[in-house]
Amino acid sequence: MSIFGVTGSVGTSAAEVILASPGLFEVQTVTAGSNAEKLADTAIRLKAKKAIIAQEDQLEPLKQRLSGFGIAAEAGKQAAIKAAAEPADLLLAATVGFEGLRPILAALENGVNVAIANKEPLVAAGPLLIATARKSGARILPVDSEHNAIFQVWEERNRARIEKIILTASGGPFLNWTQGQMQKATPEQAIAHPNWSMGPKISVDSATMMNKALEIVEAAYLFDLPPEKIEVVIHPQSIIHSLVVYTDGSILAQMGESDMRIPIAHALGWPERLPAGGKKLDVSKLSGLTFQTPNFAKFPALGYAYKCLRQGPAACITLNAANEVAVKAFLDRRIGFPAIMECIAAALNEAESNLSASSPKTVEDCEKLDQTVRVLTENIIARRTQDQQNKTVRSQ
Incomplete structure (x- = not known):
């Protein structure tokens, strides 16, 4: 390997x-x-x-x-x-x-x-x-913990009897922050995930819930599901990693510690099971597993994912490319935390007229659109920065 x-x-x-x-x-x-x-x-x-x-x-x-x-x-x-x-x-x-x-x-x-x-x-x-x-x-x-969880409890022979899948989300570091507090969030605060140890980019994605938005798209492709059969719930304890709901009322869930070694070991060993190392979940000590519906107004990335899936692959490329550029700008302290979603929304709006018409067929098509959106998003960030500088000059 x-x-x-x-x-x-x-x-x-x-x-x-x-x-x-x-x-x-x-x-x-x-x-x-x-x-x-x-x-x-x-x-x-x-x-x-x-x-x-x-x-x-x-x-x-x-x-x-x-x-x-x-x-x-x-x-x-x-x-x-x-x-x-x-x-x-x-x-x-x-x-x-x-x-x-x-x-x-x-x-x-x-x-x-x-x-x-x-x-x-x-x-x-x-x-x-x-x-x-x-x-x-x-x-x-x-390997993603949520999709690996679905993979483990997915019964392909009963595909027609799968009602929906549920992706769980921790809610990230800002779950209990107000939108006013989030306006002032720093890169250091955004990458301080409460449950998982991850790199800076994916940690910021978790803070905006773009991580879960991308997972919605990923799940649609991996499991060949329409957007309406993919649901997201907030589960702050990150013990249940995802669920499959069947038409007979049964819900199969995969549980485990918040340790990426578990889904990695499953993927590396599949169809066998390998020791993952680390702490194992003791269900006798579990208490207070909670779930809640995500706030789409506070975390608009979720809505963007469903919209892009309905628009098609070009929109999903746009969502991903704009996010990568905006997150890097935030980590580089060129824009504030709320501006990540604002820049993505602007990129989606500016590109929208071309998204439905174009459906990338080759890797070159994907790369060309990805690069176009990156340039577009950089221009959006540059315009924002210039506008803010102009406002500062006028106020003086």
Whole structure:
């Protein structure tokens, strides 16, 4: 198997799962964006055959750290795409953002099963990835805790008797904040998730509930469901990870600790079960599991997801690309927290006239639209910044 994005939170957890089952996995390739030191250390621990770093100026530091270990070092996006296409039982896709699309597609085209942890490629190119997997016979295995939970309790033979699925959401760090308080939220506050240990981008997505919005789109594609059969509930304890509701009144739920090693172990071992390590849930000590309906006015990202699904794949690409740009701008302190959703709404509105007419058919179509929306969103942010500066000058 290979791990793409091995230095991130999911990749780090995956390495722990692999090391907990010595001799079971032969690690072929590990990749990272720019952290040559951690990539090299992880490659050595996993006894990988190859390590690839996206940032090409980090190739020499990577080679130096791997010297004497018999691990090949390469750099660049094309090297990663080529490695993804190599024969393997499984590729774990854990890179952050849309840029993970090409390696995932290359793996699926060559019949390699892909355990997908990053939402963005599925949201932006779900129909393309699903069709590619069907053609080659590869499987897409969900690693995201909610979709992995659905996968575990989904009965395909009873598909016609599935009434709906319910994705649970912790509500993020701002669940009990007022909208007034959220106006002043800082990046540090947004990434302080109450239950899960995640990277900064996905933590901000959790704070805006865009994380759950992207999961709505992801679920629609993965399980071939219309938007009206996908529901979201707030479950602050993050013990029940998702539910499938059947027409006979039965509800099957998957429960566990808030530990990404559990869904990772399930995806890596499927159809077998592997030890995940870490704390196990003691149901005798559970109390006070609560659920509530999300506030769509406070968290408009949820409404955007349903609307985009009904508009089609182009709208979903727009939603994802605008969000990636806006979240980065927030983390870079170029915009405030409320402006994330405002910029996304503006991008969706400006692009709306073209969304229904265009349906991307190829990966090039997806990439072209993604890039167009990124430029559009950057322009929206620039206009906002200029307007604010003009207001400041006038007030003086």
